Amino acid sequence: MSLNSEALPKSQEVTAAPEASNQPWEPKIVGFACNWCTYAGADLAGLSRLQYPPSIRLIRVPCSGRTNPQFIIRAFQRGADGVLVAGCHPGDCHYSTGNYFTRRRFLLMQRLLEYMGIDPARFQARWISGSEGPKFQQVVTQMTEDIKALGPNRKMRDVE
């Protein structure tokens, strides 16, 4: 449907080389990162060469408050194994109040997903500041571990 996804080659195909097959399964985590804190924190992790699993794909948003719960549902529908929403610590929001709304919205969202039968480990929200490269590394690593333990997400998926 939207952005006629069928037309796009899937990364699996790209790496369809034989050695790819013996790559262990790597979960796919979609991350929504606010531009001022978490995205900067992720960049810092890079600058400090902190290694973490290649499972996460960050989508840059100006503020965690820009993240619409519908984005999360859509990600799961399209086959994400986990979703992370991350922004500035309360009180540090570049837009002063955005993350307070994030907090309310996703406290509810988290519980709703759980209510619908999605394992809570698959949806996480975190505060990661621009100086917390190590925290970003640790969050992604942890989340990847947790999700690996759960295996690929089949719930809510409409792909394949």
Next chain:
Amino acid sequence: MRRVGVFVCHCGTNINGVVDCEKVAKTAAGFPNVAFATDYKYMCTEPGQDLIKNAIKEHNLDRVVVASCSPRMHEPTFRACIESGGLNPYLFEMANLREQCSWVHANNKELATVKAIDLVRKAVAKVVKNEPLQKSRISITKRALVIGGGVAGIQAALDIADAGNPVTIVEKEPSIGGRMAQIDKTFPTIDCSACILGPKMVDAAKHPNIEIISYAQVEHVDGYVGNFEVTIRKKARSVDLKKCTGCGTCQEKCPTKVDSEFDMKLGKRKAIYTPFPQAVPNKPVIDRVNCTKFKTGKCGICQKVCPVDAVDYEQQDELIIEKYGAIVVATGYQQFDHSAYGEYGYGKYPDVITGLHLERLINASGPTMGKIKRPSDHKIPETVAFIQCVGSRDEAKGHAYCSRTCCMYTAKHATLVSEKIPGSKSYVFYMDVRTPGKGYEEFYKRTTDEYGAQYIRGRVSKIYEKGDKLVVRGEDSLIGRPVEVEVDMVVLAVAMEPQSDAGELARILGISVDKDKWFTEAHPKLKPVETHTAGIFLAGAAQGPKDIPDSVAQAGAAASKAIGLLSKVEMETDAMVSSVDESRCSGCLICKGICPYKAIDAKMIQERVGGKMVERQVASVNKSLCQGCGACTVACRAGCLNLLGFTNEQILAEVEAVCL
């Protein structure tokens, strides 16, 4: 079908050392909408940028994706590049292959490459949905409003006015001057306050660019940066400023005496009065609460004696509405009320006074003509005890914060007392002596060494009257013994606290206050004089306790920010702002409450329904106030609020792309 160009940067080996850039480019070439894809060693270099510009022409690309480092690093660089290549700079996206891929997945080249491809696909998917954006421009009213006519307000006004901008000072009291006008001498130089403030007040009054509206208050503020519309209430002065010459006859003749606020109720003023002789404007007001004419209808002497018949009992409050480009808030502080301290007599002992009281007692033009006489029996005190941190650093009875000025003014007071009263003795009870400032520590040393003030480290637990003396009992925590001193007068260094109406003003201006009700700066370190509301700046103690030098310095800083703003004819606003699809907006305005910048407001539009024109409410975004956080877009259920550059379509496309 778009024509996207994808440019994969090796960044030397930074990216290429881990990610197979060639493979990434090749794969990208196969993506829908991608017309051209290539990789190159250094995209940000001159040749790299030329490569992009040429490709735009050769393959007539309409969108560009650069897969290199973090957009936080080079987004501006490449936007400029494609703009000079003939494209709208916003038809551009970056894929972060360095900070968020090669550098963090060095140990897994294969999956790093897979991720790199995903990130490029994501960028392509997004850029396809990008639309050309234009920065909008707003005009700026070349006039500033300064709220508060204390030393900070005056300084800010003078600086802004000297830069050639009209300035209005709105002062609550009948005269400008503020707290500094009440002070006798200033530390650490002991030069007379009036001698340095007076000239500034006169400069302000005479300045062609400065208009002083005293005895007035800001009642309402509309609009936004560059275009504030401010309603000022000029309280009825009962004196026609145009006619009045300030001769003062009315004040002499007025029969009604009232405690003078300016003299901390230690002296008297008339019912028609100027707060102090050097007042600016030096024209009186009638205090209608105490004036006999207003109370009983009789009297009316001032009107009779006024040679130019300027006295007007019928005068009404006047509302002035003016446009301003910038606002400086310099409303200062008020004194902490020490009646909270039972051990100091609940404010009931007449001879337990505050620092400002002492200032008036020392001041040559004060109620005692500069003779330090204690209030109760006008006896000259031979022994004086000073108690510091009354209401400061005391969460139980006062405030948690340090008021910053008390240590120094207490030292000053001790010095002045021993100068004015030969053979007198001063005791200072303190917690810590904090003297951070040029010449401050030296001044404090002089106070103890040359002027023989006796500093006792410890809190005072009780003050009680014994005959005509006051017994001050405390602890000397350095020797661990209780101490008792009998003195004639006690001076409390009471805390500075926000004006009681600070919260109300904050609401009117749409700025915020901190836990102690001081106005909050936009950033504690990097934006100390800005507020979260563009175009509104802070000066002086209104932002937190400050002494005169700091207030003046900050006033200058606030002024320069205001000048910078007013120096432009119009200012550019960010292109990535929210926009409303009015045809779909139902005007529920939930977005309005969520916007931290008050950028969203209701607007009425006309539309044709069933053959007749009807009015309908919709949300409308003020592009010059919107900072592009996008909070409103999520609040909007119908999704008819969208953040340009981060639209729902764009983000959904990204989600689709990375999930494949």
Next chain:
Amino acid sequence: MITEKMRTAAKDLLEKGEVTTVIGWEKGTFWYNSTPVFISKPEEVDRLVFDEFCANNLAKYLMDYRNAEGKTAVFVKGCDARGVNRLVQDYQVNRDKVFLIGIPCSGMKEAPKTAEKQDSSKLPLLKKCQECATPNPVVYDLLLGDPVSERQVPDRFSGVEAIEGKTADEKYAYWQSMHSQCIRCYACRNACPACNCRECCFDANGLNWLGKQNNVQENQMFAMTRAMHVAGRCIECGECERVCPMGLPIMEINRKILKDINELFGPQDAGMSLEDKPALGQFKLDDPEKFM
């Protein structure tokens, strides 16, 4: 007899010209249904009835009269009244243009299985009425009859707790079985006073919030999104559930969110007054912090 009072009141309002239309209920095709009616002529007021089958929440019909000449009168039970508050808060209805005639309501009845006449007092209350906590209108300009005493209602969150008790997979299976039945007729949305957007995001084309195909995933997307959209705004009238042709437990999702809002941000009862702001339209600095 309320019906009499209704007719007099309506007649009076229409004759005096204080309102141009009166929205109420009239007897439907069968003895066990009463359907909305819109009356603009005094002589027609005798069509109005109030019996134990006036289940429809009339609040939302006011939206159709936003641009009407003069005032519109509407009869409001407890739930309708909260609905009106919702619409006024959302600026969809101008309080000054509506005249609210309150009717205390002791609950509406299920339609019987068979069509032949029977003693309606034997019929069970509608689910939404069994759970109703506001039988009396919370806002009105004129009140007919005496307030009914607050009924002892079963714990409105018991259903939610039952589901919360299941394991993740059981929950998922449960909702799958429910949402696989959804035919996306949008009746729930259309009946809901909180769903008052000009154009629902699911109808907007180009945005692709929702796939057009009717499969369980998209149905889930719809259900969860609608739940989030009415979060803190749902007035618990239960219309969504009542009108659902597939009998899906929609209120179990709305109540789940309501329960969480109460636990996390303090008690909220949307539509009880015009003052209270929706939970997601505000925040407290000391909201629970679970994301550190």
Next chain:
Amino acid sequence: MKYAYYPGCSLHSTGIEYDISSKLVAKRMGIELKEIPDWNCCGASAAHTTNHMLGLALPARNLAIAEKEGLDVLAPCAACYNRMKTTELAVKASEQTKQKIANITEMDYQGNIGVKTALEVFVKDAGLEAVKALATKTLGGMKVAAYYGCLLVRPHDVGIDDMENPMLMDDMVTALGGEAVQWPFKTECCGASLPTAKGKVGLKLVYDILSMAQSVGAEAIVTACPLCFVNLDMRQSDLNKKVSGSSFKIPIFYFTELMAIAFGEKPASAGAGKHFVNTSEILAKYNLK
């Protein structure tokens, strides 16, 4: 109204007058007092300085017994009151502490009942009007300095009146037609046990209070604490011997004594005959015989 009555050691010994007069006042006010059966030491001064839990457990046992009866406790002695109130608050504040205490006392005090002191019950709660109403005699302008000491006003949440300038007893004196002289030493330290243990220090404190009272023209001092009373009453002769030029003769009263007398009791039966400093003179002066 009915209270569980906790006399504590003082009111059965040195403070007997307080005991007698309190009971009389209670009777006049129609308040029933039921002494707590098998009560134990409140632990004042000694216990809480040696072991925190002991300091809580001792009063807790007494409170537990009273709780069985479902009665609030009336503890006239300031020290007893202070300890019991401290315990009450501690138990109400923390489930954990409550458990710990229960384990020690092997009785569970739930915090359903609380403790009050005589000044609270007879003046604060009863109200000045009630006090006036019961008075058959007036103090006739007797100049009285109200002395509260520390335990009734400190610490903040335990105290029953303003920490710096308490007024309850002053108001009572005024209500009974006396003149409550205002003075700065209402809450000075009376020396507690120091006059015995550290004579110099302790006596100085007593001396300061008495001489301040004298200097503000007080004819009598009224107090609500047995220990204060003893120090102020018993030490006067001692001071007169030791401190040259001092000749204290200030009668000290428990506020309950003055109340009882004003309510029509014979001074003797109210306990006023048992003081070290003679009271008959001043009582005669204001014909309160």
